[in-house]
Amino acid sequence: MPPAPQHTVSIAFVRSAVGALDDIGRRAALQCAGIAPELLASDAARVPAAAFAALWLAVGEALDDEFFGLDARRMKVGSFALLCHALVGQRSVERALKQALRGLALFLDDIGATLSTQGGAARITIANRIAAPDARRFADETLLVMVHGLLCWLAGRRVPLARLDWAHPRPSHADEYRRMFAPVLHFDQPATAISFDARVLRGELAIVPAALSAFLRDAPQSVFLKQVNPAGWAERVRRQLRRALLADSAEGPTLEALARQFGLSPATLRRRLDDEGAGWQALKDEVRRDLAIHHLADRRLSIEQVAAQLGFTDASSFHRAFRKWTGAAPGAYRAS
Incomplete structure (x- = not known):
């Protein structure tokens, strides 16, 4: 498994x-x-x-298109790897990021991004000429995943975003953006853009060939996983809940127990989660849902065993919870 x-x-x-x-x-x-x-x-x-x-x-x-057929010009397979190899010789994060944006402009016709700085803030702004609304939004999402993932890789750490603007209305999956990019979101803006601390750009680039090979070997998962903030309170709580559920098949620690572990009061921990747009009960459900999907992929486990591992007293209560979480029965995931 x-x-x-x-x-x-x-x-x-x-x-x-x-x-x-x-x-x-x-x-x-x-x-x-x-x-x-x-x-x-x-x-x-x-x-x-x-x-x-x-x-x-x-x-x-x-x-034969690494950009999902969204642009009039195909970003042919191998383009992203070629772009990453071209960045290795740059001296700073800023020079490498500008090179990356220029490279993307060569691969794509209908969408591109520019870097600007003002005061202590750096801003990457997307220009998107794709006509269909759903395709235009997904192109913005995909390009941001690529650009922010590259930025995190070049900087050698996750780069937190101070602001995230979207040039489209709030979609039904908007909560995904909180974990992928930033907790504070702005929709229906003039352009899709991200802002971050400009000091990141002054960092020295020190990417060795082995690091490049590992990054590309695991791409594209390595690109979008670069964006998850391991130091955020929501992510720290997720890790503790996941560890407990995998260890003893209980429901996991309480908010009070986790707060003590972190040296906080329960009210402070709850407030910090709220500041990241993550509620306590929602986090518990999210971790159990993701572990359920993971366990269902192991055909050696019956659905009853999966339910027990997640702390459910019987399979029927697990079925109800899983359908509430995903809109589908556990068997649909077992079939995949």
């Missing part, structure tokens, strides 16, 4: 990822990624990050 996943991905991204494929190609790509096609019908469904990474690769191979 593979290691427990750090997180799962909304089905909204899966639907967008296969949007340029015909029916036969869509079924083939989903099968390659181990994603059951019937999950596309459920707005609450989710897939492991590794499955979405596999889907990205499968769609790229099918279209």
